[in-house]
Amino acid sequence: xxxxxxxxxxxxxxxxxxxxxxxxxxxxxxxxxxxxxxxxxxxxxxxxxxxxxxxxxxxxxxxxxxxxxxxxxxxxxxxxxxxxxxxxxxxxxxxxxxxxxxxxxxxxxxxxxxxxxxxxxxxxxxxxxxxxxxxxxxxxxxxxxxxxxxxxxxxxxxxxxxxxxxxxxxxxxxxxxxxxxxxxxxxxxxxxxxxxxxxxxxxxxxxxxxxxxxxxxxxxxxxxxxxxxxxxxxxxxxxxxxxxxxxxxxxxxxxxxxxxxxxxxxxxxxxxxxxxxxxxxxxxxxxxxxxxxxxxxxxxxxxxxxxxxxxxxxxxxxxxxxxxxxxxxxxxxxxxxxxxxxxxxxxxxxxxxxxxxxxxxxxxxxxxxxxxxxxxxxxxxxxxxxxxxxxxxxxxxxxxxxxxxxxxxxxxxxxxxxxxxxxxxxxxxxxxxxxxxx
Numbered sequence: 001x002x003x004x005x006x007x008x009x010x011x012x013x014x015x016x017x018x019x020x021x022x023x024x025x026x027x028x029x030x031x032x033x034x035x036x037x038x039x040x041x042x043x044x045x046x047x048x049x050x051x052x053x054x055x056x057x058x059x060x061x062x063x064x065x066x067x068x069x070x071x072x073x074x075x076x077x078x079x080x081x082x083x084x085x086x087x088x089x090x091x092x093x094x095x096x097x098x099x100x101x102x103x104x105x106x107x108x109x110x111x112x113x114x115x116x117x118x119x120x121x122x123x124x125x126x127x128x129x130x131x132x133x134x135x136x137x138x139x140x141x142x143x144x145x146x147x148x149x150x151x152x153x154x155x156x157x158x159x160x161x162x163x164x165x166x167x168x169x170x171x172x173x174x175x176x177x178x179x180x181x182x183x184x185x186x187x188x189x190x191x192x193x194x195x196x197x198x199x200x201x202x203x204x205x206x207x208x209x210x211x212x213x214x215x216x217x218x219x220x221x222x223x224x225x226x227x228x229x230x231x232x233x234x235x236x237x238x239x240x241x242x243x244x245x246x247x248x249x250x251x252x253x254x255x256x257x258x259x260x261x262x263x264x265x266x267x268x269x270x271x272x273x274x275x276x277x278x279x280x281x282x283x284x285x286x287x288x289x290x291x292x293x294x295x296x297x298x299x300x301x302x303x304x305x306x307x308x309x310x311x312x313x314x315x316x317x318x319x320x321x322x323x324x325x326x327x328x329x330x331x332x333x334x335x336x337x338x339x340x341x342x343x344x345x346x347x348x349x350x351x352x353x354x355x356x357x358x359x360x361x362x363x364x365x366x367x368x369x370x371x372x373x374x375x376x377x378x379x380x381x382x383x384x385x386x387x388x389x390x391x392x393x394x395x396x397x398x399x400x401x402x403x404x405x406x407x408x409x410x411x412x413x414x415x416x417x418x419x420x421x422x423x424x425x426x427x428x429x430x431x432x433x434x435x436x437x438x
Contacts, residue, residue: 011053015303018044022296027408034285037292044299054302062298063291066257072282073260074127079281080273084232088225091135102142102210103203106150109133110199113151114158120246121256122159126152126388130395144404146206148392153380153418155388157198160376161191168347168375175351176368186369186437190429194422201421205414231271238267286394297341306349324434327370328427334374335423339381347375366437373426381419383411
């Protein structure tokens with residue numbers, strides 16, 4: 001059965017208007033992003049209820065509890081790890097490894113977060129590395145801004161290479177039946193090329209910030225940085241449990257958030273920290289921002305607008321001999337939309353459309369790869385395009401250094417070139433080796 005044709009309706013226009021106004025306020029910084037998200041979510045629910053396309057119940061359902069609880073759990077784990085001196089130890093080691101070379105330090109940090117994001121989700125990786133990056137750059141008396149942006153952008157790229165590195169990948173894998181090995185074999189070469197191209201571009205774009213010489217103190221002793229080795233081992237044991245569960249959580253049918261809370265529960269038993277102080281380590285502003293944004297995007301999805309866009313992107317695939325063109329359109333469309341809205345709702349909207357095309361005799365396998373590439377790379381375009389981006393933006397604001405603050409416009413100047421260059425590289429590789437993706 002062919003997909004049901006949709007046309008732009010008043011519901012879609014109203015939902016899009018709320019989304020656009022919210023984004024204008026966020027990007028112009030006319031109001032704090034969390035205030036905009038809360039106000040926008042309230043307006044979206046009120047308009048949706050009055051027009052009949054959105055309800056309070058649907059809004060609550062739209063909030064991705066797994067993402068919010070994962071963020072909160074890992075923030076508390078980092079909060080318990082911070083007093084042990086583990087961050088200071090790692091920061092001094094990396095500072096010495098860079099030997100005072102600002103560019104080399106950016107490459108080291110970017111490589112570390114990219115590799116870790118392949119096996120952990122990129123959000124968890126950035127939660128751990130963002131405060132660590134601030135420490136490293138303070139030791140070397142460098143501006144942390146380029147390092148924070150680079151680690152977010154390249155953790156998103158690294159996470160796109162594996163089945164467990166990004167939530168949309170898991171969703172695509174569960175529906176398509178693509179396993180971990182196949183995912184890595186197909187996405188790995190593309191991600192490797194885009195990673196190299198992106199790190200080269202970032203070194204060029206940040207050439208002025210990275211031109212200064214790092215000032216490294218040879219008197220720093222990383223072994224003196226650890227303040228409580230016993231507590232450190234307890235937390236590392238809990239983190240080890242979390243990492244292990246992250247590897248196998250899909251086999252055990254566990255949400256990543258629940259896996260994080262299992263390790264958090266173990267840490268609470270072993271360490272018994274002061275709960276009030278621990279809750280102070282949670283960035284509630286970021287969590288509330290995401291909750292509001294989920295509600296706003298949920299309203300856009302409920303209006304049918306995302307489905308309409310996804311359907312239009314998939315129509316080309318039904319034309320004979322146009323599968324490559326359809327795949328590239330899907331890739332770029334998914335990337336652009338993932339920079340504007342969260343990639344999870346768009347992936348949810350696209351999956352049934354792609355599945356429906358199979359009944360028409362269309363080989364949908366290349367469309368799965370195009371969708372994965374698009375949503376994986378598109379989040380780098382804006383500071384709200386990926387969760388990892390918001391984490392480093394919040395960290396840049398919290399560090400108290402004016403020159404380190406990452407503004408929405410600043411992100412666009414770096415993120416959009418990074419997104420488009422990586423898409424160009426991915427598209428060329430995908431087109432040249434298209435038969436490999438069939």
